[in-house]
Amino acid sequence: MKELKFDAVVLGGGAAGMAAALELVSRGRSCAIIEREEQLGGILVQCIHNGFGLIEFNEELSGPEFAERFEEKVAKTGIVALCSTTVVEMEVEGEEKVLYCVSSARGVERIRSKVVVLAMGCRERNRGNIRIPGSRPSGVYTAGLAQRLVNIEGYVPGKDIVIIGSGDIGLIMARRMSWIGCKVHAVVEILPYPSGLTRNIVQCLHDFDIPLYLSHLTTDIYGRDRVEGVEITPIENGALMSEKSFKIPCDTVLLSVGLVPENELSKKAGVEINSMTNGPWVDSTLMTNVPGVFACGNVLHVHDLVDYVVEEARRAGAFAAEWLGGKKPGKELRVKAGSNVRYVAPSKVDATREGNKLYLRTLVVKNEAILEVKLDNRVVRTIKKGHVQPSEMIMLSLGKAELEAVAGPDPVLEISIH
Amino acid sequence: MKSSSDSFDVAIIGAGVSGANIARKLSAYELDVALLEKEVDVAFGTSKANSGIVHGGFHHNRKHLMARLEIQGNLMFDRLKAELDFPFERCGIVVAALHEDEMRAIEQLYMQGVDNGVIGIEMCSRERILELEPKLGPDTMGGLYAPGGGIVEPYRFVFSLVENAVKNGVSLMTKFCVESAFREGEVWTVRSADGRTIRARWVVNAAGLFADDVSKVFGAEDFEIKARKGEYYLLDRLTKAKPNRVVFPVPTSVSKGMLIIPTAEGTVLIGPTATGVIDKEDVATTRLELDTILKSARTMIPSILETDVITSFAGLRPVLGEDFYIDTSKKVAGFVQVAGIQSPGLTASPAIGEYVKEILKKDGLRLVEKADWDPFDHKVPRVKDLSPFELDELVKKEPSYGEIVCRCERVSEAEIVEAIKRGHDTLDGIKYFTRAQMGRCQGGFCTYKILKILMRETGMSYDEITKRGGTSAILRSEL
Numbered sequence: 001m002k003e004l005k006f007d008a009v010v011l012g013g014g015a016a017g018m019a020a021a022l023e024l025v026s027r028g029r030s031c032a033i034i035e036r037e038e039q040l041g042g043i044l045v046q047c048i049h050n051g052f053g054l055i056e057f058n059e060e061l062s063g064p065e066f067a068e069r070f071e072e073k074v075a076k077t078g079i080v081a082l083c084s085t086t087v088v089e090m091e092v093e094g095e096e097k098v099l100y101c102v103s104s105a106r107g108v109e110r111i112r113s114k115v116v117v118l119a120m121g122c123r124e125r126n127r128g129n130i131r132i133p134g135s136r137p138s139g140v141y142t143a144g145l146a147q148r149l150v151n152i153e154g155y156v157p158g159k160d161i162v163i164i165g166s167g168d169i170g171l172i173m174a175r176r177m178s179w180i181g182c183k184v185h186a187v188v189e190i191l192p193y194p195s196g197l198t199r200n201i202v203q204c205l206h207d208f209d210i211p212l213y214l215s216h217l218t219t220d221i222y223g224r225d226r227v228e229g230v231e232i233t234p235i236e237n238g239a240l241m242s243e244k245s246f247k248i249p250c251d252t253v254l255l256s257v258g259l260v261p262e263n264e265l266s267k268k269a270g271v272e273i274n275s276m277t278n279g280p281w282v283d284s285t286l287m288t289n290v291p292g293v294f295a296c297g298n299v300l301h302v303h304d305l306v307d308y309v310v311e312e313a314r315r316a317g318a319f320a321a322e323w324l325g326g327k328k329p330g331k332e333l334r335v336k337a338g339s340n341v342r343y344v345a346p347s348k349v350d351a352t353r354e355g356n357k358l359y360l361r362t363l364v365v366k367n368e369a370i371l372e373v374k375l376d377n378r379v380v381r382t383i384k385k386g387h388v389q390p391s392e393m394i395m396l397s398l399g400k401a402e403l404e405a406v407a408g409p410d411p412v413l414e415i416s417i418h
Numbered sequence: 419m420k421s422s423s424d425s426f427d428v429a430i431i432g433a434g435v436s437g438a439n440i441a442r443k444l445s446a447y448e449l450d451v452a453l454l455e456k457e458v459d460v461a462f463g464t465s466k467a468n469s470g471i472v473h474g475g476f477h478h479n480r481k482h483l484m485a486r487l488e489i490q491g492n493l494m495f496d497r498l499k500a501e502l503d504f505p506f507e508r509c510g511i512v513v514a515a516l517h518e519d520e521m522r523a524i525e526q527l528y529m530q531g532v533d534n535g536v537i538g539i540e541m542c543s544r545e546r547i548l549e550l551e552p553k554l555g556p557d558t559m560g561g562l563y564a565p566g567g568g569i570v571e572p573y574r575f576v577f578s579l580v581e582n583a584v585k586n587g588v589s590l591m592t593k594f595c596v597e598s599a600f601r602e603g604e605v606w607t608v609r610s611a612d613g614r615t616i617r618a619r620w621v622v623n624a625a626g627l628f629a630d631d632v633s634k635v636f637g638a639e640d641f642e643i644k645a646r647k648g649e650y651y652l653l654d655r656l657t658k659a660k661p662n663r664v665v666f667p668v669p670t671s672v673s674k675g676m677l678i679i680p681t682a683e684g685t686v687l688i689g690p691t692a693t694g695v696i697d698k699e700d701v702a703t704t705r706l707e708l709d710t711i712l713k714s715a716r717t718m719i720p721s722i723l724e725t726d727v728i729t730s731f732a733g734l735r736p737v738l739g740e741d742f743y744i745d746t747s748k749k750v751a752g753f754v755q756v757a758g759i760q761s762p763g764l765t766a767s768p769a770i771g772e773y774v775k776e777i778l779k780k781d782g783l784r785l786v787e788k789a790d791w792d793p794f795d796h797k798v799p800r801v802k803d804l805s806p807f808e809l810d811e812l813v814k815k816e817p818s819y820g821e822i823v824c825r826c827e828r829v830s831e832a833e834i835v836e837a838i839k840r841g842h843d844t845l846d847g848i849k850y851f852t853r854a855q856m857g858r859c860q861g862g863f864c865t866y867k868i869l870k871i872l873m874r875e876t877g878m879s880y881d882e883i884t885k886r887g888g889t890s891a892i893l894r895s896e897l
Contacts, residue, residue: 001806014753036825054806086822088806088828100806102809103813104817104818105817108813110806123859126728126729126859126860127729127732127860128727128728129727129728131724131730133702133705134703135700136701137890138884138890138892145865146861148866153866153870155894155896158894220702225886225890226889226890251894255659313842377733400501401545
């Protein structure tokens with residue numbers, strides 16, 4: 001069996017993986033990216049719509065264009081990109097991580113490294129995950145699969161579409177399917193507010209007169225061989241109003257009901273997972289509980305924008321390089337998700353450092369909200385937010401000014417929204 | 419030798435687990451056998467959607483044929499696995515009692531098991547059952563343990579049987595939906611809806627849910643098969659609630675109850691419900707029943723999480739009274755009924771093959787053993803079962819084993835191609851043969867890859883590819 005050795009191996013060649021790898025090599029570390037698809041770029045490759053890169057490049061790019069900019073940079077460095085390659089085992093032997101990877105071209109290779117950066121991204125939740133009852137005909141696809149079929153493979157999965165869930169990919173696909181001559185009859189969302197970004201609601205639904213049914217549950221998918229329709233039922237005051245159920249005939253159902261970080265490999269290597277994010281617990285340096293294993297991008301928590309993903313991934317790459325150089329975090333404080341906050345990532349901050357970036361999501365929709373940061377029950381910062389909603393990620397940067405005055409043996413930084 | 423390509427000694431209607439076992443048994447003799455299946459692939463009816471249990475032999479009284487065949491069938495699985503290489507494991511079965519009353523029912527089951535000659539069956543105290551199955555909840559009072567029970571992947575079992583039967587000369591005809599039949603002299607002429615005709619001296623009716631319709635077509639006994647639906651949830655292989663053995667509740671008069679099954683391929687199944695339905699093709703799941711499953715399963719193993727659910731599905735049991743109905747027709751000659759094969763039909767099926775062979779022999783079918791009968795099926799390597807070293811060797815011989823198509827169940831391109839070569843050319847056929855699309859993403863990542871491989875390997879165009887035949891096409895048009 002062929003054996004390879006690097007300072008760091010990045011699992012996944014999407015935006016996060018490429019950004020983390022670039023940071024590692026820029027700091028003089030040898031690095032490989034392992035990517036199971038034929039090319040780098042991850043899911044960006046099939047996102048042919050624009051809206052990417054406004055923060056990163058200060059211009060509006062399509063997914064493939066955004067990916068290409070990173071691919072070009074990767075090609076100019078010494079990063080070894082192993083595409084069409086799947087990791088089959090990950091073992092931890094003391095300081096060293098051992099990966100077994102398979103490809104048709106090279107068979108199984110054993111790759112040793114001190115650092116592994118998890119950047120595998122996420123997968124779409126499917127019909128079973130949200131327990132939609134009914135028959136099991138053809139014509140039910142996740143929005144991402146439909147996007148792949150239309151944008152890359154050049155096939156139209158159906159003509160009369162109902163989209164379940166108002167996640168961003170579903171909204172983007174509502175517009176895409178309309179453009180190619182399909183009729184999108186409805187977007188059905190269980191929650192009283194949309195799951196996708198507001199700009200997508202406007203550009204993908206309003207502009208195409210596609211009805212959005214909020215607070216509606218899909219209670220049946222019917223049709224024997226192929227989908228013939230869905231039954232949807234309004235939810236009023238938390239109760240399912242069965243007598244108000246109605247049917248929408250269609251031949252295709254697309255699901256956009258959330259994303260789940262893909263951590264099966266991480267779990268097998270002993271990485272502990274936060275059940276609120278389905279991503280690893282990480283410290284102030286984005287390192288998991290397994291020393292030398294870092295995580296970034298959608299495998300850590302699902303982000304809104306790729307621009308935030310690459311920003312986080314670069315920091316993961318930088319922290320990994322520092323860890324290789326023997327640098328350890330200073331005084332770490334535990335971060336707690338307080339009132340109305342779903343999660344905060346990472347789950348630790350370093351009180352001795354400036355620029356601790358925190359990402360969080362709210363549990364509530366609220367105008368004129370206040371984001372409150374408390375250190376050992378003492379308010380150290382408040383931020384006014386004109387509007388918060390669960391679909392929009394909130395970012396926060398904390399430094400010594402807020403964190404230095406620490407008392408007690410286990411100081412807690414609590415973040416809440418009021 | 420065959421007189422003409424459409425004349426057979428025996429035609430078996432239905433390529434489910436009963437028909438497949440009968441066909442494979444008869445393939446050992448100098449006979450021309452046809453296996454007729456109305457669906458596009460084998461095992462696409464009741465045999466694909468059930469609990470996949472090899473029962474322990476304590477649920478039924480020996481006075482019933484089903485109990486005798488169950489006990490006999492159970493003992494035949496080890497040899498079949500050695501010959502045919504399908505996923506089967508004798509993991510054992512426990513029945514968990516949650517009240518003192520239920521312990522009395524457990525005692526009845528134990529006595530019945532002992533009476534049925536079940537090997538190693540034992541009554542368990544609370545301590546013993548929790549030792550066997552630590553994930554059982556704190557309310558467990560005790561239970562029953564039958565080490566000889568097991569789990570099997572039912573579709574893979576049928577695929578292997580049919581594959582081997584075909585290898586030994588059986589003619590498999592799919593999409594053969596029996597529409598009419600008449601008997602002239604000693605021979606049946608059987609016509610399918612698409613106009614194909616075959617002739618056979620004996621016909622075996624193993625048509626599952628539709629055995630009543632088939633019986634009528636042949637002018638044989640008038641009976642009615644009722645469909646009883648069972649709904650299931652499939653849980654991720656990484657669930658923390660996976661038991662070591664099949665966990666049964668104490669049975670009711672209608673069914674064996676809702677079980678927790680660690681499947682032979684590593685996932686966990688919970689269910690089934692039991693509801694009578696009119697429509698024999700109604701395999702829809704319902705909100706209410708699915709909620710019942712979760713509740714019921716949690717009374718035994720409380721750690722089952724909703725987030726472990728990958729998918730749900732339903733299957734239909736073909737119900738005809740209390741017992742199996744396996745006999746020659748009393749109304750017409752050359753016709754054998756194999757009807758009402760509900761639970762424990764899968765367990766009993768190898769014995770059903772043997773039993774039907776004996777019936778045919780008594781009815782005058784001459785059985786001469788084939789000198790060159792080959793009981794073995796050639797093994798398909800499965801990437802997910804290989805060590806990195808074994809995989810490396812394999813990829814060097816055949817590179818497409820290194821092309822992982824399905825990440826969740828780790829299925830290579832080579833395995834998909836093998837499925838297609840063996841005639842499984844629908845998305846569901848490929849799923850049941852390889853497990854691709856069966857994991858946690860349910861085909862979200864790999865479906866487009868499988869579509870491309872299917873088109874490449876078969877020459878089918880995009881609109882000819884279906885989920886499971888009929889009008890279940892996947893793609894509507896090109897862009």
